[in-house]
Amino acid sequence: MYNSSNPFDFIKTIESSEKLIDIAFNKAMKIKPSNAREYLERKKTLEMNRINTVGNVIVDRITNLIESFPSLNLIHPFYYELTDILVGIDKLKEAIGRVHGINDHIRSIAQELNDQILGSNNPKEITQLRKIAFGRYASFIKKLENTFSFLNSSKQILINFPGFDPTSPTVVITGIPNAGKSSFIRQSTSGKPQVASYPFTTKKLLFGHRKVNLLSIQFVDTPGILDRPLSERNSIEKQALIAIRHLADLILFFIDPLKNDNESLNAQLNLIREIKQFYASSEFKVAISKSDLVGSEIVDKIQHQLVLENIIADNERLILFNSNSKEGITDLIDFVEKTIMQKIIKSNKFKQLSKPIIAEDQLPIEDDPIWEQREY
Template sequence: MLKPEDFRRSIVHEPGEFLAILERRLRAAGSSGRAGPRARLLEKLSTCYQLVDGELSKAEAFLKKIVEQGGFYAELFKLEAGVEPGEVLKRVKALRRAAGNIYASSRSELKSARGERDAREAFRAGVGRLVSIYRRNRKTLSAVRRVALEFSRMPDVEGDLRVIIAGMPQAGKSTLISRLTNAKPEIGFYPFTTKNIIAGHLPVEPYGRIVLIDTPGILDRPMRERNPVEHRAVLAVKHLADALLFLIDPSPGKYYSLDEQLNVYRTVQNMLQGKPLKIVLNKADATPPGELEEACERVRREAGVEPLVISALTGLNLDALKNWLTGLLKTGTRGF
């Protein structure tokens, strides 16, 4: 898996930032005055090319990482940018070749110019063509920048066992991960408080580290109708999960019915392809005993498994949940 720092080095500048940097560097290039006028122009032309090529090379390196990694990152790139990363990589490579050709031809024209006026014309034309590569392709480069920034903010999900915490909005996923790990997610009282992936780490000596990943809530609706927030959760389940905790809210104040929550459970179960899954009935502290037992019976009957009843808020049965997770880590669930 890639880490956030793998992406920070690949963040290109916005066109406005790029032009400001270029202006500063062109002023500084050849400012010593020791070289002749033509040598200074050659140095400035080289400065412009190096900046353009440096930005394109950062974009290329980022896209190569995404294409090579595939899976989660490639699908998330397409979700964020609306285009396959491989197609953007081809485009950026072509732009680098074009910039190299422009630089080579402009340098040759500048060196062979008959007089100072022709040399300045060759210089201005070369710089203008190099800058136009950035300007004409600002949409592509801005998309690469936006996705690289998004990826750089993602948490470190490296560990010995990755466990997704999934469920519908307001099931208590963020509260649970904050109680089990060192993560500090935003705890809200409205759906979709969690808009990105949040990870917390649970060390289990001497076996290794469990990574718990809190995902945005998934609604009970067809995939084509899901918004980008839900798609992030789906991609995490599909590509990152070694195992999964599915939280159900059975309380009287629940946002979604048990029917809706069980429908989402079936969707998530199909994505896991047989990997370990535990249904967790949360908010036992806010659910009358009779309603809690009724919800347990529904899960037994319709899902065919025994749910674990907890309260993330009060800590009820969190030790039992940790024991289940530790058992998966001990038996080497990764690659299940």
């Protein structure tokens, strides 16, 4: 089972190449000469120590950085795709590989100049050889400046990925921009996303939690998606699709009833079709938000279209809610609970939970027919 938290939580920063060189050189130049009786021997040992110290400082920092990254092929597919969209998996792998590769080169600079120092009997030449080693370290590390700054700027994105709990059922909220997704999350879960009247207020995924009777459910607020080809979607929209694909046990699509002219309504229906067809292997439910702002004719129009498009059944009751007065919210949460419970009963997904979702004493009694179907 995958680990729950963000796999990039602990990645380290690397100094700029100039700073790294500074730190290494300063440390090396503080080394005291040895106690060897002979001047030449003392001189050789001192300069070789300096060369090795610079090499070690650089190798240590690089190794710490690399080891702080998780193995990218082993992270949860959700994080893998998120990384790909927001940073670029290939670019990241290449940068890590390039930095990793420098350790051998650093070692070989040290080895080569140490050998030359050992073979020299001229103190001035020995000083010169140490300076050559420093110069080669510096020019080599400076060439990596772009890679270092790429890794550092990637870190700022990666450490801000949301952590999620793969052992809790997950509901992903989706819809066009401005449909009222974040308002619902604010109103009904522990999540407190920003709400505003302009589209694309939400630019990244955000989790909110809610205890629904015996269940702890995580809800994902997502950026709005527009009805357009995937190739034209930006990385903000794509995050929503990644959450839908990899996290959702239930997808709630909020229809914005204010966008009810034929073109806007069609765009929302296209999105529903697309998500159902290409992204959703999960339960899917349409709900109408902002119900306080529209009359029954508009709701009927939307319902009619949804039936025509085979998105809902003829007799299916649509969930209408508004996040201002909370009207309909209980209906929606009841639906979520019922659907998630059914999914738990049917699926293997939560079989390996380390902690039961339902407390022992709340489990149905054993001759309850439902009990037979449970796969705990």
